[in-house]
Amino acid sequence: MILSKGNKLNSPVLVLNRFYMAIQIITARRAFVMLCRDAAEVIDREEGQFMNYSFEQWLELSEFQYEAGIIDDDVIKTVRFPVQIPRVIRTTHFDRVPDATVKFSRKNLFVRDKQQCQYCGKKLSFSQMSLDHVVPRSQGGGTSWDNVVCSCFPCNSRKGGRTPKEARMELMRQPEKPRQFPLLDLYQPSVVHPIWEPFIGS
Numbered sequence: 221m222i223l224s225k226g227n228k229l230n231s232p233v234l235v236l237n238r239f240y241m242a243i244q245i246i247t248a249r250r251a252f253v254m255l256c257r258d259a260a261e262v263i264d265r266e267e268g269q270f271m272n273y274s275f276e277q278w279l280e281l282s283e284f285q286y287e288a289g290i291i292d293d294d295v296i297k298t299v300r301f302p303v304q305i306p307r308v309i310r311t312t313h314f315d316r317v318p319d320a321t322v323k324f325s326r327k328n329l330f331v332r333d334k335q336q337c338q339y340c341g342k343k344l345s346f347s348q349m350s351l352d353h354v355v356p357r358s359q360g361g362g363t364s365w366d367n368v369v370c371s372c373f374p375c376n377s378r379k380g381g382r383t384p385k386e387a388r389m390e391l392m393r394q395p396e397k398p399r400q401f402p403l404l405d406l407y408q409p410s411v412v413h414p415i416w417e418p419f420i421g422s
């Protein structure tokens with residue numbers, strides 16, 4: 221049914237929970253799957269007002285805009301008419317407020333540290349990243365948000381089993397537990413759709 225391929229379907233869509241809190245960024249492809257399953261609705265801004273649309277209403281709106289010649293090119297093509305890609309959707313099926321604590325994980329550390337080695341500042345790919353215990357485990361350092369940072373392999377091996385002070389290396393910033401939903405940071409500031417701003421802050 222959906223004919224578009226590639227980029228457009230991988231473009232980002234912000235997901236809100238029932239309480240209009242931003243919880244996730246997903247691909248347009250996944251957003252359409254959720255909409256088709258009736259697990260989400262579209263939130264869009266019309267003349268400054270936020271409106272909620274069921275998927276059916278959203279399709280009707282796209283069809284209307286297409287016929288009226290006012291649809292833009294942020295669309296996916298279907299057999300019948302292009303459908304506007306929603307940039308914000310809201311889950312309708314989950315009552316649970318997502319856990320406010322950010323999971324301690326490799327991926328979230330990578331996001332918190334802005335994909336940078338915390339010693340030399342080098343930009344790292346996910347596979348180039350190693351995790352460094354600021355205070356080494358051998359000296360009683362824990363595996364926690366405030367003692368683990370992303371590091372490139374050269375800095376990590378240079379530092380070895382020493383503290384930054386002992387190794388005369390300086391941390392770019394003191395590690396701490398990130399605020400809620402650090403994944404949103406990945407998209408700042410390059411791909412923030414204006415319609416996201418009320419939901420994610422600046």
Ligand SMILES: [Zn+2]
Nearest residue numbers: 337340372375
């Ligand atoms: Zn480094």
